[in-house]
Amino acid sequence: MQSYSFNKETGSLFLEQALLSNRIYKIPKEHLTLKQEGMLEGILKFLGLNIKDINIKINEDQITLRGHCHSRFDAETAILLMGNIRGIIKVVNLLEGSLELSPQFYEIKEGDTLSKIALVHLNDSLLYNEIFIANKNILQDPTNIIPGFKIRIPQIIINSKS
Numbered sequence: 473m474q475s476y477s478f479n480k481e482t483g484s485l486f487l488e489q490a491l492l493s494n495r496i497y498k499i500p501k502e503h504l505t506l507k508q509e510g511m512l513e514g515i516l517k518f519l520g521l522n523i524k525d526i527n528i529k530i531n532e533d534q535i536t537l538r539g540h541c542h543s544r545f546d547a548e549t550a551i552l553l554m555g556n557i558r559g560i561i562k563v564v565n566l567l568e569g570s571l572e573l574s575p576q577f578y579e580i581k582e583g584d585t586l587s588k589i590a591l592v593h594l595n596d597s598l599l600y601n602e603i604f605i606a607n608k609n610i611l612q613d614p615t616n617i618i619p620g621f622k623i624r625i626p627q628i629i630i631n632s633k634s
Contacts, residue, residue, distance in 0.1 A: 474565040476577065478555035480533060482620025512554065519553075519609055521546040523567065528554070536564040548575045548624050549609050556610060556621050576625040580617050593625045602626050 509528045512535075516526055523546055526539040535554045541547045547567050555563045578589060586600035594602065604614040606626040611617060 476551055476555055476563045476565065476622075478561055478563065478622060479579065479620040480559055480561045482618065483556040483558040483560070516550055516553070519549070521550055523547075523550060533560055534562040534564065535560055536566060538566045540569055541567040542569045544575070545606075548577075551575075552577070552607070552610050552622055552624060576627070577622045578625050580619050580621050580623060582619045584617060584619070586614050586617060589623075589625070594628055599628060602628060 509530055512528045512530075513526050516523060516528075522541065522543055524540040526537075529536045529538075535557075537550055537554065541550070547565065550567070551563050551565055554560060576593070578593065580589075586603050587597040590600040590603055591597040600614065603623065603626065604611060607623045610621065610623055617623075
């Protein structure tokens, strides 16, 4: 079992909006949680992530992911999307067949740019677009990154001629 920590105060307002609908429509908490879980599962499917038998469970400020995923990229994307929801502080990854190697995630800090992050983590600021591409489902614009969000740092293999 792998678990990843996130910033509770940063991220999408998805769960907060669902809680607001709970107050407006007086939806019982157990039904609200089922609705949220189903919507999150639908989002992952809509994005084309290849996760078979996806099952998401929300328990207060924690999300648990289950299913079968053989793509490291899809597993990392699911973890980041779930963890970057405001109010979530932990994502437990129980996806089978994913993440043989530990992913490298980075929490964006105030004043960061993708170029600065690329320089520190990939030793080349010009590789900022590789970071953007690796996070295309999390970031909408490479110049508009949000402090507190977590992103993946891609593993880049650079071929050098001898």
